Amino acid sequence: MEYASCSITSTRLNVKGCRVSDLKRTPLYDLHVALGAKMVPFAGYEMPVQYSLGVMKEHLQCRAAAGLFDVSHMGQVILRSDDPEVAKAALERLIPQDVLGLGEGRQRYGFFTNDAGGIEDDLMFANSGDHLFVVVNAACKDADVARMRAALEPEVTVKLLENRALLALQGPKAEAVLVEHHPSVAEMRFMDVATVPIAGAECWVSRSGYTGEDGYEISVPVAAATDLAKALLAHDDVEAIGLGARDSLRLEAGLCLYGHDIEATTSPVEGGLTWGIQKVRRAGGDRAGGFPGADRILREMAEGVSRKRVGLLPEGRAPMREGTALFASAEADTPIGAVTSGGFGPTVGAPVAMGYVDAGHAEIGAALFGEVRGKRLPVSVAKLPFVAAGFKR
């Protein structure tokens, strides 16, 4: 999923803010401002990059207790057909996941692929009984909706919801906090979804998130969103967390950021996402293939790929950021890869990164060099995630 900061990247100590204009606002905008958030442009929205705690403390708060994120910029989409099986079968034409086999009340991670076998966006989809509930990235949502409409209508109706906000409550204390609003959420397992009345509103709750922590994502009617956010924030264990910490949390958790770690030219096999392609859609499965780019993706699953996404641990203290070229030696002329996400991992206490390297250099422990400001600095290929997941399976 996505993040881009309004970063201070000039060659000078540039501390000027970003200009914000013509941007959309989420229903929680006023609350963010009241909480002292720094608002930045992100995927067409004015979003909080951090609050008064700052990125580092917000990150650690989410790992130690609980954090509340506004992810209302993401696209919430309902797919509905007279016979629910029709919508499920139809969605399988666009993604390499097992939709028909997903039980009611369960959610799954997926990705839209293109004819070249690249990834157009990643998503979550849930079987909500008489419909499918799909959540897509903000920057891609218009294209995703258009793609679904073109491929699925008229047998399936595709409705982008504008009347709901989306909150994520993440961290080891998330359950204890949300249970105070409805006891049933304690019974949910990782990737369960349920409709739960919270604070007088019909909320669609899933036990999921994008931080590597246990937690929930809560779709709430716009009219109730601010009150719910305030009620959750009123708990001593909850703080508001911005996009800055969301990025470092997901990076430590080894989770991909669309547009950076995966994009239209990277295949799910290169991206290390074959765990997200269920057996039934793979070669030899009952519904093998039948999604865009299946030729390439299934071939790569059988024959391997020439480059792979890997975790990267710089040995020194200097972060290796997106775009850092990777080399097999301190002298080599030609890079063997590049960093696609990198920064400081507050929980790891050191810089962490991920990127793509030639398959011959992808084994755990491979010693590489990243070129930072003209210097070749040692970095090794590392196991992902950097921080063990706290999911309640």
Added chain:
Amino acid sequence: MKFTEEHEWLRVEGDEVVVGITAHAAEQLGDVVFIELPEEGTMVSKDDEVVVIESVKAASDILAPLDGEITEVNEALVEEPGKVNEDPEGDAWFFKMKIEDMSALDDLMDEADYKKYIG
């Protein structure tokens, strides 16, 4: 104290100046996680990039505020970059330098000017 448009402060100590970044700059940069300091003895010209400072957000450079020689660097910052956020205008100085022309300090902003500058 004197201030530059690049958000550095300069404090005169005898025939040297101590250089750091302002509280405003530290706040805007966010949590600092990495600092690379110059070698002691380096001769620098105004606007040379002398320090690399990386926060959780991004990398920036600190420029030499004036012509001169780097005489001492604050090695403690390398181990504890977060000091820049805790005490930017005190303990978390970056380097000391001998200025070739001390009168050049007169062209820099004083505190009132700097406050106006950052508005």
